[in-house]
Amino acid sequence: MSEWALLQNYLIVGAALFGIGVFGLLVRRNLIVMFLCVEMMLQGVSLSMVAWGRYHGDWGGQMLVVFMIAVAACEAAIGLALILMLVKQTGKLDVAVWQELREDGQPPFVDRGLPESKGGETSWPSLTPAGIEPDAEQDELTHRSHV
Amino acid sequence: MSGVLGWSSVNSTAIPLEWGTLYGGLVAGGLGLLLLPTTRLWLRWVGLACGVTGLGLVLISLPDLQDRAFQAVFGALAAITILSSAATVTSSRPLYAALWFALSLIGVASLFLIQGAQFLGVATVAVYAGAVVVMFLFVVMLAQPEGSASYDRISWGWYVPPLAVAAGVLLTGLVAWQLLSMEPAESVHRHIDFETYDVDDNGQLVGAEIRSWMITADDAEDTEITRDEWQERKGHYAGGVFDKAHMAGFGAALFGRRLVSVEIAGTLLLVALVAAVAIMIHGKRSQEGSLDE
Numbered sequence: 001m002s003e004w005a006l007l008q009n010y011l012i013v014g015a016a017l018f019g020i021g022v023f024g025l026l027v028r029r030n031l032i033v034m035f036l037c038v039e040m041m042l043q044g045v046s047l048s049m050v051a052w053g054r055y056h057g058d059w060g061g062q063m064l065v066v067f068m069i070a071v072a073a074c075e076a077a078i079g080l081a082l083i084l085m086l087v088k089q090t091g092k093l094d095v096a097v098w099q100e101l102r103e104d105g106q107p108p109f110v111d112r113g114l115p116e117s118k119g120g121e122t123s124w125p126s127l128t129p130a131g132i133e134p135d136a137e138q139d140e141l142t143h144r145s146h147v
Numbered sequence: 148m149s150g151v152l153g154w155s156s157v158n159s160t161a162i163p164l165e166w167g168t169l170y171g172g173l174v175a176g177g178l179g180l181l182l183l184p185t186t187r188l189w190l191r192w193v194g195l196a197c198g199v200t201g202l203g204l205v206l207i208s209l210p211d212l213q214d215r216a217f218q219a220v221f222g223a224l225a226a227i228t229i230l231s232s233a234a235t236v237t238s239s240r241p242l243y244a245a246l247w248f249a250l251s252l253i254g255v256a257s258l259f260l261i262q263g264a265q266f267l268g269v270a271t272v273a274v275y276a277g278a279v280v281v282m283f284l285f286v287v288m289l290a291q292p293e294g295s296a297s298y299d300r301i302s303w304g305w306y307v308p309p310l311a312v313a314a315g316v317l318l319t320g321l322v323a324w325q326l327l328s329m330e331p332a333e334s335v336h337r338h339i340d341f342e343t344y345d346v347d348d349n350g351q352l353v354g355a356e357i358r359s360w361m362i363t364a365d366d367a368e369d370t371e372i373t374r375d376e377w378q379e380r381k382g383h384y385a386g387g388v389f390d391k392a393h394m395a396g397f398g399a400a401l402f403g404r405r406l407v408s409v410e411i412a413g414t415l416l417l418v419a420l421v422a423a424v425a426i427m428i429h430g431k432r433s434q435e436g437s438l439d440e
Contacts, residue, residue, distance in 0.1 A: 111297075
């Protein structure tokens with residue numbers, strides 16, 4: 001098996017993963033999906049690292065990937081904590097909500113023609129409560145009798 | 148370049164540039180069409196067909212590995228990886244995006260594994276697909292319990308997806324073009340520790356068993372050896388798929404030369420943990436403060 005061809009194959013696949021990640025980061029507006037796209041770019045780079053390490057016959061590439069995994073785990077922890085905080089303030093995962101942080105003089109981004117949701121909203125059947133609600137005994141509420 | 152489509156490059160090492168860009172354009176165009184709002188479902192099918200065609204053409208025209216079985220396995224794994232990545236980017240529900248990303252990670256781990264990086268394959272599944280994706284799923288559950296919101300089905304206006312496709316195609320296409328038009332180096336420079344290894348009059352290494360090429364003694368010198376010599380002496384690297392010496396060599400390299408880095412990475416993980424907790428506590432406090440006002 002030709003090592004050079006193997007290196008090229010892996011580099012192409014890694015570049016494709018990186019390209020898809022860039023594409024998703026630019027296009028998507030959901031914070032979580034953007035984060036996933038960043039992780040995907042990291043995966044593309046990891047593939048290239050391992051391929052170069054094998055081609056050169058040393059451990060450097062794999063070492064770098066190990067530390068990349070560690071740093072990516074840190075990044076995911078902090079990033080998701082920040083995302084949760086942002087979502088608690090606005091109730092939305094949309095990045096466009098935070099466009100007030102843009103530079104002075106930039107025009108605001110306004111959504112035009114939101115697609116109506118098609119078949120997404122399903123209404124679940126619900127039962128009206130019936131019968132007589134039993135009186136709760138005060139003992140049962142305050143004590144757990146069978147423990 | 149006499150063959151039809153990508154078959155011409157089976158014996159050469161490079162895809163012709165025009166074919167490469169065509170394939171890349173097909174794949175990326177497929178992705179871009181897939182991203183359009185779900186109201187026009189047939190366009191997504193067109194995009195899927197387009198993307199799959201382009202991906203198949205790219206996979207066919209990749210450099211030949213001279214090993215049919217390996218090439219088939221590699222092609223299947225690469226197809227799984229790239230298709231599930233595309234599905235991650237294009238699926239409108241973040242929950243499905245995370246699950247597709249897990250599949251893509253499993254594909255990457257398999258690619259690591261068939262290349263001989265056993266530890267990284269297992270670590271990717273355990274750390275990424277096992278821990279990080281589950282963390283993402285938890286956040287999706289906490290932040291967006293219902294399926295897909297309106298901002299998941301629309302991008303930044305009508306002109307951003309084509310521009311993003313163009314950016315991705317340019318980036319990937321240029322990188323691929325550069326990679327495929329490179330030629331392998333004839334010789335490699337390595338640092339050789341001359342205190343440990345014997346060198347004969349011609350400057351060739353003799354005798355001693357070579358354990359590592361990554362030697363950085365203070366008195367190391369630059370030595371040029373040919374690629375073949377280096378290939379046959381790099382047995383220590385344990386690059387084989389089921390090489391039993393892999394873990395031993397990997398551990399020796401990780402906890403030998405990179406020990407300080409391992410310690411720093413461990414400290415970094417601890418700091419990140421503290422930072423995440425601090426962010427949550429601070430956010431809770433500031434929210435309570437805003438409620439009081």
